[in-house]
Amino acid sequence: MKHLLLFVTAFCLLTACTNQTNDKLPILGEREPVEKIVDGKTVVDTIYQTVQPFAYLNQDSIIITDKDFDNKIYITDFFFTSCNTICPVMHRNMLEVYKKYKDNPNVKILSHSIDIKYDLPSRLKNYASRLGVESNKWAFVLGSRDSIFNVAAKNYLVAAYEDDADPQGLVHQGWFVLVDTKKQLRGAYDGTNEDQVKQMMLDMEKLLKEENLDEK
Amino acid sequence: MRNKLLYTCAFLFSVMIIFQACSNELELNYQRYFVNGKGLYEKNCQNCHGPNGEGLGKLYPPLTDTLFLSKSKSALACIIKNGIGEKITASTPRSDNAMPGNAALANIDIAQIIVYITNSFGNKQGFYDQEQVADDLKGCD
Numbered sequence: 220m221k222h223l224l225l226f227v228t229a230f231c232l233l234t235a236c237t238n239q240t241n242d243k244l245p246i247l248g249e250r251e252p253v254e255k256i257v258d259g260k261t262v263v264d265t266i267y268q269t270v271q272p273f274a275y276l277n278q279d280s281i282i283i284t285d286k287d288f289d290n291k292i293y294i295t296d297f298f299f300t301s302c303n304t305i306c307p308v309m310h311r312n313m314l315e316v317y318k319k320y321k322d323n324p325n326v327k328i329l330s331h332s333i334d335i336k337y338d339l340p341s342r343l344k345n346y347a348s349r350l351g352v353e354s355n356k357w358a359f360v361l362g363s364r365d366s367i368f369n370v371a372a373k374n375y376l377v378a379a380y381e382d383d384a385d386p387q388g389l390v391h392q393g394w395f396v397l398v399d400t401k402k403q404l405r406g407a408y409d410g411t412n413e414d415q416v417k418q419m420m421l422d423m424e425k426l427l428k429e430e431n432l433d434e435k
Numbered sequence: 436m437r438n439k440l441l442y443t444c445a446f447l448f449s450v451m452i453i454f455q456a457c458s459n460e461l462e463l464n465y466q467r468y469f470v471n472g473k474g475l476y477e478k479n480c481q482n483c484h485g486p487n488g489e490g491l492g493k494l495y496p497p498l499t500d501t502l503f504l505s506k507s508k509s510a511l512a513c514i515i516k517n518g519i520g521e522k523i524t525a526s527t528p529r530s531d532n533a534m535p536g537n538a539a540l541a542n543i544d545i546a547q548i549i550v551y552i553t554n555s556f557g558n559k560q561g562f563y564d565q566e567q568v569a570d571d572l573k574g575c576d
Contacts, residue, residue, distance in 0.1 A: 303483055307495060310491065334529070346494065349493040
């Protein structure tokens with residue numbers, strides 16, 4: 220009898236854990252409640268922060284916009300090609316993600332260069348091909364100062380700025396931000412930390428399932 | 436006769452101890468360089484060349500080419516200290532194919548990094564001390 224009780228408790232605990240891992244990923248960023256009237260009743264709905272429309276030049280000198288990411292989940296980060304601090308570490312990790320999802324059309328990667336003066340498409344192309352990225356699944360993009368520092372960084376809640384005190388003049392955080400098909404932020408992971416990037420890949424599976432993009 | 440044998444044994448034993456002490460010191464120095472070199476590598480080199488010296492695609496070369504390392508061993512100190520490739524100047528503030536120099540590193544640091552690199556990642560090239568670094572640096576372009 221005692222054993223049975225123990226067994227039941229253990230079972231409950233175990234299922235509790237598995238239930239938790241099946242939970243949806245959180246939605247990050249700002250949110251505001253909106254009151255709507257549905258069928259004569261007032262209902263409170265929440266509007267979550269979404270990524271604003273954007274247009275950048277990619278490594279093939281083609282303009283890519285938010286439309287290219289419709290119905291896809293994507294990961295985004297900030298870097299520059301001559302950065303020799305955290306960027307190589309981030310992109311060594313990101314390369315694993317790229318390899319894993321190489322043949323999955325529902326996943327994309329978007330890397331913003333913050334070296335707006337020098338990272339022209341030709342340099343981005345050179346960087347991409349030397350990294351071993353040949354498809355447009357992983358876009359390396361260039362934008363204006365305003366669109367990168369004020370819009371993109373704020374959209375994704377990543378700090379990136381120009382700083383004369385830094386030896387390379389540019390400072391940015393190493394977050395990988397996971398964005399869903401509704402352009403909501405669903406996760407932020409330290410791109411320089413291998414374990415967190417592994418966690419991100421697990422979360423991407425979860426998100427693909429949630430979005431019903433996993434079959435194919 | 437018996438005494439002579441004992442003396443010989445004692446003599447050989449002391450020679451062995453002296454020899455051991457010397458090689459131990461070399462071994463100890465090697466260990467010291469290697470351990471410090473690992474720390475310096477992690478701080479100065481690892482971001483680009485990777486934790487296992489694997490490099491990153493064609494962006495950053497791997498450090499696993501034993502033949503290259505042994506052939507260009509006397510150039511390694513210059514590369515670490517002064518960088519290699521297109522120099523970064525006011526007119527070319529960014530360079531695609533350059534490794535930045537590390538002028539702040541002392542000879543002993545460079546020697547330790549070289550010992551670590553040339554004895555890790557599948558390389559086994561033994562000790563390299565700071566006097567050799569000083570010599571090699573005289574030959575930099």
